[in-house]
Amino acid sequence: MKEILLLFILAFSPSLAKVEFEKDEGLLVLTKDNYDDAIKEVKHLLVYFYAPWCGHCKALGPELVKANQRLIEADSDIKIGQVNGMEEPELLEKMGVIGYPKLFFYRNHEPIPYTGRRMAPEITEWLQFKITQQVKQLDTAEDVNKFIEENDVAVVGYFEQATPEMRGYEKACIDYDDYGVHYPIGVTSNKDVIAKVGLTNGIMLHAKFEEKPIKYAGDYSTQNIRDFITENALPSVTEMNHDNAQKLFKSPNDGKSHLLVFHNKSLDTFDAEFKMLSRVGREFKDKVLFVSVDVNENDHRRMVEFLGVRHRINNDTFPTMRIVQLPGTSSAPVRYKPADTTVTEENVKKFVTNYIASKVPREYFKEPLPADWDKAPVKYVTAVNFNEFVGEKGANILMMFYAPWCGHCKNLYPVWDKMAEKFASSGLKVGKMDSTVNEIEGMANINSYPTIRLYKKDGTQSEYNGERTVEGIAKFIETDGVFGMAAPDHDEL
Numbered sequence: 001m002k003e004i005l006l007l008f009i010l011a012f013s014p015s016l017a018k019v020e021f022e023k024d025e026g027l028l029v030l031t032k033d034n035y036d037d038a039i040k041e042v043k044h045l046l047v048y049f050y051a052p053w054c055g056h057c058k059a060l061g062p063e064l065v066k067a068n069q070r071l072i073e074a075d076s077d078i079k080i081g082q083v084n085g086m087e088e089p090e091l092l093e094k095m096g097v098i099g100y101p102k103l104f105f106y107r108n109h110e111p112i113p114y115t116g117r118r119m120a121p122e123i124t125e126w127l128q129f130k131i132t133q134q135v136k137q138l139d140t141a142e143d144v145n146k147f148i149e150e151n152d153v154a155v156v157g158y159f160e161q162a163t164p165e166m167r168g169y170e171k172a173c174i175d176y177d178d179y180g181v182h183y184p185i186g187v188t189s190n191k192d193v194i195a196k197v198g199l200t201n202g203i204m205l206h207a208k209f210e211e212k213p214i215k216y217a218g219d220y221s222t223q224n225i226r227d228f229i230t231e232n233a234l235p236s237v238t239e240m241n242h243d244n245a246q247k248l249f250k251s252p253n254d255g256k257s258h259l260l261v262f263h264n265k266s267l268d269t270f271d272a273e274f275k276m277l278s279r280v281g282r283e284f285k286d287k288v289l290f291v292s293v294d295v296n297e298n299d300h301r302r303m304v305e306f307l308g309v310r311h312r313i314n315n316d317t318f319p320t321m322r323i324v325q326l327p328g329t330s331s332a333p334v335r336y337k338p339a340d341t342t343v344t345e346e347n348v349k350k351f352v353t354n355y356i357a358s359k360v361p362r363e364y365f366k367e368p369l370p371a372d373w374d375k376a377p378v379k380y381v382t383a384v385n386f387n388e389f390v391g392e393k394g395a396n397i398l399m400m401f402y403a404p405w406c407g408h409c410k411n412l413y414p415v416w417d418k419m420a421e422k423f424a425s426s427g428l429k430v431g432k433m434d435s436t437v438n439e440i441e442g443m444a445n446i447n448s449y450p451t452i453r454l455y456k457k458d459g460t461q462s463e464y465n466g467e468r469t470v471e472g473i474a475k476f477i478e479t480d481g482v483f484g485m486a487a488p489d490h491d492e493l
Contacts, residue, residue, distance in 0.1 A: 021081070025065045026072070028081035032091045035083070039106050044078040044131050046114070046123075049092070049102040051085050057101045059118075066120035071127070078127050107131060112175065129182075135173045136186040141193050147186050148206045153233045156206065157187040158199045165201055168220030176226060183233050203228075209235040209278075227252045236281030237274060237290040240300065248289060254326050257288045259352060261343055262309055263319035265294040273319060276345050284352050288323065307335060312404075313367045313437045319343040322363075323355050332445045337363040364439040377420035379431040383438040389431055390455040397455040398423075398477065400432040406449040411468070418470050419477075428477060454481040 019037045022029040030038055030047060038045060048064055050057040068080040085092050085100060095104070103114035107130055116126030138144045138156065148154045159166040166187070173185045194200055203216035203225070214232050218224040231252050238244050248258065263273055274292055281290035293300050295318055305311045307322055321343055323336040338351040338360065354360050367382040381389050381399070390397045400416055402409035420430040435446040452464040454477065462481025466472045475483040
């Protein structure tokens with residue numbers, strides 16, 4: 001009788017009853033009233049905050065519906081829920097959502113950041129990876145050998161017993177892919193294997209491109225272990241592609257210099273060039289990463305132009321090379337160009353050796369100055385005469401920095417002509433410079449177009465961020481660069 005009574009209580013107990021959720025296209029509809037219940041009820045839950053008017057949401061929403069269907073077909077216990085932010089202001093505030101779309105993933109009911117991509121296959125792949133065991137247990141010598149053999153790069157922890165080092169290793173491996181890239185990671189406590197490798201409490205990175213495994217020698221902090229893996233998992237020369245770019249330009253590799261060799265993979269000479277770079281790259285790997293860029297790839301043509309290898313004022317013969325540094329996300333790469341750009345073993349060694357010794361000057365784009373640069377009311381300025389032009393004593397100089405492809409710049413051209421005419425008798429000089437092919441030593445690169453600056457008689461300067469009309473810019477001039485200064489910074493292309 002007691003058992004029947006207990007079953008009756010359990011069946012009708014509100015606290016233990018399973019929560020039912022409304023669905024929209026298969027996604028759970030979450031509100032402030034059921035959000036916490038969903039986290040408790042669903043073991044693994046991806047939550048999508050959206051607004052109906054948001055363009056990015058309109059693109060992501062259908063992908064999440066497809067991803068959800070994939071999960072259902074795979075009989076996964078991962079669910080996807082959605083929150084209409086326009087209808088749930090309290091929930092937005094609670095979760096700190098200030099922009100759309102916003103994704104949260106609750107793994108085992110605990111939140112972790114969503115760092116995956118935004119197409120259905122990639123979403124499901126990321127979610128499935130997140131709930132699987134990320135450190136593979138290798139019980140036998142066969143397991144270890146197979147794990148190493150099946151992967152180009154494999155990291156193995158060799159620990160006879162649970163130690164602080166082992167715990168540090170496993171902690172570093174949790175969500176390691178969020179650090180930028182992911183490599184297969186395993187652990188073994190097999191005594192025979194440990195005796196054979198001669199490492200009883202440590203980590204080794206096994207890579208097919210290395211003659212022998214690389215032993216980790218640092219402390220067991222998360223950051224240092226991840227840095228060790230990311231840094232040593234690259235070969236002496238890496239082919240540029242989307243996946244490898246993540247590896248090349250994520251910390252700590254982003255702090256290194258990169259030798260970019262531009263050559264054509266479809267030519268018979270490519271393999272010999274690649275092997276040479278692989279051989280030479282070993283010598284410099286600690287300081288300079290060698291990168292092979294196939295110029296026949298459409299995705300790489302923008303890079304070729306951006307780095308000045310081939311653009312309006314330069315036309316290198318392939319193969320050619322540059323060294324680049326990445327000073328930060330908001331700054332353009334710093335480039336170094338050898339006097340001789342031909343790609344031979346001797347020349348590559350000489351270029352990289354001289355660069356490391358600080359014997360290679362930084363490259364600056366410098367467009368040749370046209371003979372008729374000062375014939376029109378708006379003067380055509382290049383890096384050749386920029387300092388002289390804006391530094392003229394006793395004159396105010398109005399400059400527009402533009403990009404030929406920029407639509408906002410094209411709209412400004414007739415305004416600029418009118419400005420030159422309007423102030424022709426006042427002594428104001430009006431100039432323009434194509435900043436895609438001109439760089440000024442000592443001046444920060446122009447990153448937004450158009451940029452308008454007033455260089456004043458007293459040596460100071462002001463940047464204009466107001467309306468790009470004759471009236472607005474004229475007032476900027478007449479107030480000595482004060483009007484328009486209070487407007488928000490722009491970032492238009």
